[in-house]
Amino acid sequence: MVSVIIPAYNVERYIGACLDSVLAQKDVDFEIIVVDDESTDSTMQIVSNYAAGHKCIRAVRRSHGGLSAVRNTALQLCHGEWITMVDSDDLLAEGALKTMLDIASSGNDIDIVAGGWKKFHGQFVPPPYRPTGITLLSGREATEIMLYKKRRHNTVNSSACGKLYRSSLWRDTTFCEGIIYEDLQLIPRLCVRARRVAVTDCTVYGYRHNENSILHTFSEQRLDALKVTEGLCRHFADDPDLYKAARSRHFSAAFNLWLLMNANRAGLPRHVASCRKIIRSLAGSQIAGGKVRLKNRIGALLQYLPFIFTSPYICKKLLSK
Incomplete structure (x- = not known):
C-alpha cells in the first residue's frame, strides 16, 4: 500500500x-x-x-x-x-x-x-x-x-x-x-x-507555479537557506565528495540570495554582506570544481565585478537561469 x-x-x-x-x-x-x-x-x-x-x-x-x-x-x-x-x-x-x-x-x-x-x-x-x-x-x-x-x-x-x-x-x-x-x-x-x-x-x-510564493520574493525567512546549506556542509564533512557538493549548494544559496536582494532592492546591509562573504570564500572552489554547475561558475567570476549587480534587470535574468 x-x-x-x-x-x-x-x-x-x-x-x-x-x-x-x-x-x-x-x-x-x-x-x-x-x-x-x-x-x-x-x-x-x-x-x-x-x-x-x-x-x-x-x-x-x-x-x-x-x-x-x-x-x-x-x-x-x-x-x-x-x-x-x-x-x-x-x-x-x-x-x-x-x-x-x-x-x-x-x-x-x-x-x-x-x-x-x-x-x-x-x-x-x-x-x-x-x-x-x-x-x-x-x-x-x-x-x-x-x-x-x-x-x-x-x-x-x-x-x-x-x-x-x-x-x-x-x-x-x-x-x-x-x-x-x-x-x-x-x-x-x-x-x-x-x-x-x-x-x-x-x-x-x-x-x-505561484508568483507570490515566499520562494519567489525576498524576506528574512529566505536566509534560512544559508543555515540549512551550512548544516549540510557539516553533515557531510566526513565525505570529501559530498562535502564539496554541499559547499557548492551553500555557494548557490548565497549567490541566489545576493541576486534576489539586489533584484528587489531588499535586505539589510548585513544580510548582503553575509552573502558576499560566503560567495568570496567559496568562489575559488566553484571555478575549479569539476562537477560545479555553470551558474555557480558564472557567479564566482561575476562577484569580482560587483557593479554588474547594480542592475535589477541583470539580477532577475540571472535568477531565472
Whole structure:
C-alpha cells in the first residue's frame, strides 16, 4: 500500500483538485492522509466532505505549526509500505502511483523512486510520455547530483514531492520545524541512506507555479537557506565528495540570495554582506570544481565585478537561469 501525505492550510481553491488527482489513481492500493494546519477558510470542511465519501481518506486537524509539523504528524499516521507526498495546491499525474510503484517493485533494492515533474499555471496537462528507460543510482550518487543541482538531472532534486519512498527510510526521521527549506534540510540526508534511487523521466507530478510564493520574493525567512546549506556542509564533512557538493549548494544559496536582494532592492546591509562573504570564500572552489554547475561558475567570476549587480534587470535574468 502507498500512503499519500497531503498537508493542507487555507487551500480551499485547490484541495479538491488535489484530492481528485489522487483518487483518480488506478490499480494501486493507497490511503490518503490529509492533515489540516488549522486552516481559517473552508479547507477542512472540503476535506471532511471528501473523507465522508471515500474510506481511503483520513482527515486530521491539528494546531497550527507549519508545513514541517504537519508532515511530521502525517508520517506518524502512515500504514503503507511506501510513502509519497503531495502539496495541497499541486496534482498527481494520471497513473503516477502505479508508474512509481511498478518501478519500486522491480527489485534492485530500490528505496526511492524519483519521477519527473511539470510546472503549470492553469490546467495541468502532462506531456506525452516517451520512455527512455530507468536510471539506477546509489543513494550517495543521487545525493551528490541533488546537491550540485545540475539541470540535466532535474528529476533528482531536493523536493520531498514527486518521489516514492520506502517507509522504513522514515523511521526516526522528521522534518525540521520552524524553518523554510525544510525539504533541502532533510531530503539529502534521507537520500544518502537509500540503497538505490530509481530515476524516471515520466512526469508524475504537477507543480502549481505561484508568483507570490515566499520562494519567489525576498524576506528574512529566505536566509534560512544559508543555515540549512551550512548544516549540510557539516553533515557531510566526513565525505570529501559530498562535502564539496554541499559547499557548492551553500555557494548557490548565497549567490541566489545576493541576486534576489539586489533584484528587489531588499535586505539589510548585513544580510548582503553575509552573502558576499560566503560567495568570496567559496568562489575559488566553484571555478575549479569539476562537477560545479555553470551558474555557480558564472557567479564566482561575476562577484569580482560587483557593479554588474547594480542592475535589477541583470539580477532577475540571472535568477531565472
